[in-house]
Amino acid sequence: MLGFCIFGAGQMGSVHAQCIAANPKASLRKVVDVNHQAAEDLASRYGATVAADPETALADPEVDAVVIATPPAFHCDLVVASARAGKAIFCEKPVSEDIASARVAVQEVQKAGVPGFMGFMKRFYSGFRAVEEAARAGSIGTVEMVFVTNRDPKVTILDYLKATHESAPYALIRESTVHDFDMIRALLGEEPVEVYVAGSSKIDPEIAALNEIDTAMITLKTASGALGHINNSWRAVYGYDQRVEVFGSEGMLRAENRPETSTVRYTAEGALHSRLFSGPPSMDQFYLHMYADTYGAELSHFIEAVEKGTPPKISIEDGLRSQLLIEAALESIRTNRPVEVAR
């Protein structure tokens, strides 16, 4: 039985609390949030208690592992503190938007020898996971090209964009493509060494007015000459479009979109299949609908890694690698050139 502390009692904290409650090998012990009421509500719902601050929680011997689901600015310090306290770490992305800090976090986790896991939940989606495992197992020979399609059904981020644009531009890359960078690294099985971004603003005049992008195609190269492509949009009116394709010397693997239901209506106009699995069009949290099963799956994986002492599938260093790809992508947007990825 692994005792958990959750840092951050917001939406993602709640999701993880629910998964912990449903997992027979996990038990929620502590919740920490600057919003004391939110912490109290979450804790009481699952029979846990509130800790006044991270230090107190990390000092608790009943806490074996932490889930870091605070706003991003606090991730890095919590990773470092948890590592020093000897706790197993499950951290939502990003480890840190500051590369130097992220490198420190990686080092501290390695030094402490604790399990560290980045919660890129898409890697645990059954379709993507099966593709990754088959590619890694060599089922299509040498990987030559990889494609990742990641398109949101609607713009949900406009206010965030306006608020953060000055300090941290290109939220499309930071918030959407970051998942695809993690994914494409896993599917390529090799580090990208160069990134080129073709970005555009096609969706909302307000986004265009900010000189921001909402639509992008990203090309990556690895040292061996494998090529990667990511495409992003914030408005796929037909649903949440989530696909991967891996092309190799002996075949191809794809994870297709799946329909909301398995129904088809045949008329003189054609065969109308159900819309993409992404909840009703009015739903803003389409990702929670689409990836509902992944949160429990990543928690199970994390617990198993901690119990067996095996390295988790996505390490804190993997979190750093995705951040380095973001940096190269941002530089590519600024210069309209392919940009080398820092190591």
Place this chain on the structure above:
Amino acid sequence: MLGFCIFGAGQMGSVHAQCIAANPKASLRKVVDVNHQAAEDLASRYGATVAADPETALADPEVDAVVIATPPAFHCDLVVASARAGKAIFCEKPVSEDIASARVAVQEVQKAGVPGFMGFMKRFYSGFRAVEEAARAGSIGTVEMVFVTNRDPKVTILDYLKATHESAPYALIRESTVHDFDMIRALLGEEPVEVYVAGSSKIDPEIAALNEIDTAMITLKTASGALGHINNSWRAVYGYDQRVEVFGSEGMLRAENRPETSTVRYTAEGALHSRLFSGPPSMDQFYLHMYADTYGAELSHFIEAVEKGTPPKISIEDGLRSQLLIEAALESIRTNRPVEVAR
């Protein structure tokens, strides 16, 4: 908030207890089972208490509704007792294998004016539900032919078959086709008036030795001349094959099988899609995997019907109708003739 009593603390009782716990409008109050320990375990897991017998439970004013998940032999009496106690009734199939008793149960529920619901969960599977709703809404005009495919991935019922064959032969019809009778009535939107069964024993020499059937094609006719077809098998090695098709004057509706994952592997031999959604081949409770979402959905529906005072989608009388179709089907097997369905 609807207070529930569960009769029967076995597998299905547990499934319903879990759904009640997850439903914000429901609360588990009582559990009754002749196996006192099982009742105790289930009750304590969800903060309920054990009632010594049905009478006690039904006398409890905190119990607004009952879930009947005992062995079939007790269903009918519990329906009648619950109706007389003024409780809303959620009854697993069958209402009764004895037609006369089933008729009594229907009358008692009607007389009591309580909501009565038969838990044919497949009707709440998203694909089938969408087909039924579209057919009822006239989206393909007049229904002319309906097809239901229901094939288990493996024989799990052999011991049961041996034990019950003498007293109640043709478990394929009683246990498998019964779901399809309920489904096809809903998809036809009309009562079948005649049934013809072509049955066969193809799977297991032990089944053949009993003169039993494990494979069947069933043809139904309605008064308006619409035709229905059901096919059953207890061994579809490729997975749990669950499909419906409704053919009408203005089109066709189908609910296809769905794959376990959305992955496809392309090689020189072809494109290998994932096997059918039915859990790993070793899994015996494939229906719990396939229909995992339906149990919560039918409970929500039941609660909504109780709250709004609207008739549930599947009434106790619908349970009787499916039993009448079973009777006609059994007679057809004995005589190798189309048989008229009793009213």
Place this chain on the structure above:
Amino acid sequence: MLGFCIFGAGQMGSVHAQCIAANPKASLRKVVDVNHQAAEDLASRYGATVAADPETALADPEVDAVVIATPPAFHCDLVVASARAGKAIFCEKPVSEDIASARVAVQEVQKAGVPGFMGFMKRFYSGFRAVEEAARAGSIGTVEMVFVTNRDPKVTILDYLKATHESAPYALIRESTVHDFDMIRALLGEEPVEVYVAGSSKIDPEIAALNEIDTAMITLKTASGALGHINNSWRAVYGYDQRVEVFGSEGMLRAENRPETSTVRYTAEGALHSRLFSGPPSMDQFYLHMYADTYGAELSHFIEAVEKGTPPKISIEDGLRSQLLIEAALESIRTNRPVEVAR
């Protein structure tokens, strides 16, 4: 090079003439038709000449093989005459609607030792052919159930029905199901011994007024207990619905419908795939569009069988077997009973 005579210069005669012209191993030599102008037109288009009557044509040593594409009433006599003349025979269905005559034709062909082939072209459709070959090769183990779906996109036969109803009722069985009888025999790999027909009139009041059927479900049994199902309709508004499914002890084979084009349009309503491959909705000869490639394929097969001296895939006796199934089906409609198939 095989020299051909075509009996019957109508639509099917023209189709076969075109295939003969396109086949490097075939040459059209003679055309015979009571409509002399039609014969002349067809012959001149492909560099052949007209023969005044069958006797003259059959006496021509340049004629190695005959294609019989006259009205059905003449098929049987032409088969017999051609057999006696030692010609290889390619006969459109039916060999004869009169069972006794059909038996004579079979005997004469066997006695003459000439190759005899029935032109059930659907057997040469790539999808069905692959299913048949895989089933015969044992790729899904023992065949347990077979399904054939055959639905025309529109009623094209109403005038024919009115004209023939008195003398030869149930054109649906005679003209549509006959193809499916041939197909299901091949897919079962075994003779059906019993047939049950549930027929209905759902499409056109004029058809209903004739007490005719336009919609049917047919159940067949073999001696080994394998089951077959055929369903027919004369009005599938969504296109020409042509599918087969073979279910066996080790898997399932299906030939799905194919779309008119490979395009899909995704919108908020769903994914609209192209309508079924059946030509534009206005097209009456949808079968020529759907099965365009089969006519050349069956001719190639026939030529290869003649050249190699191997038995053609569909013999004149197979033509008789399909007629015997029609007889049983008609008797089943009259009696509403399963009917034994004559040998």
Place this chain on the structure above:
Amino acid sequence: MLGFCIFGAGQMGSVHAQCIAANPKASLRKVVDVNHQAAEDLASRYGATVAADPETALADPEVDAVVIATPPAFHCDLVVASARAGKAIFCEKPVSEDIASARVAVQEVQKAGVPGFMGFMKRFYSGFRAVEEAARAGSIGTVEMVFVTNRDPKVTILDYLKATHESAPYALIRESTVHDFDMIRALLGEEPVEVYVAGSSKIDPEIAALNEIDTAMITLKTASGALGHINNSWRAVYGYDQRVEVFGSEGMLRAENRPETSTVRYTAEGALHSRLFSGPPSMDQFYLHMYADTYGAELSHFIEAVEKGTPPKISIEDGLRSQLLIEAALESIRTNRPVEVAR
């Protein structure tokens, strides 16, 4: 009836001769080839005669239109000569690999006012054509991203590559991508203004040794900010992979691959669909198999444009535009930078 002269009696000349013969509005009159025997063979097969040289053929008043299917080096001069002779022109790609010459050809055709058509046959494939028409009709709103996948099943071009590498490197772009440039211009509905190529050599050490590429991802931008992506490979072992996808403000259009047959085999391992429609793996001319219907379709289109005096769907200027994209692509490979497209 349009009288045709074919320049070039090789493989493509033969394909066009066959289409002309099959088209009721066309008649083959003349064939010209430096290989006199080839010209003679082709002409006699379809009742035409040989002209000694282009001048003679173009002077023939019975020749209304020409098909230019010679080696590429002769295309441009024949376009110019045919235009000056007032003939309608059907020219295989490229119009000229020399941009200055291509511009002259465009001007001469415009000056002469004759119909000029470039034979990019893929544009007439039913799936792609339907996507193009739907995109142009606005069925998915404003086009924002376009994807073209073009992967050969096998390397068939190695000898050609070795022979031409020095004088004209990057045959992948010149011979494969050129079709995709034509396609993507049509799907975007707008001119690309910038091209970036990420190329790689993954397939054959001999290709790598030449510093050539066999695998590529190409990114294009238009003035409005629409983005295009092309990916190419010379070795898709699973078949000839030919897809397009158009993403717009109101939906998405795709032309999927189609299977060789519509069969599916279901087993415990999954559902094995037929391999891609690309003929048997041993077939080298997979494009003739895949695009068999397009050659007749483009000829029909050309004839209709000539008869009606409407501009053909693909003009000689369109041929120039694709060449300009090739030039930009080659420059991008040399510099590893996005390159502006010349006008």
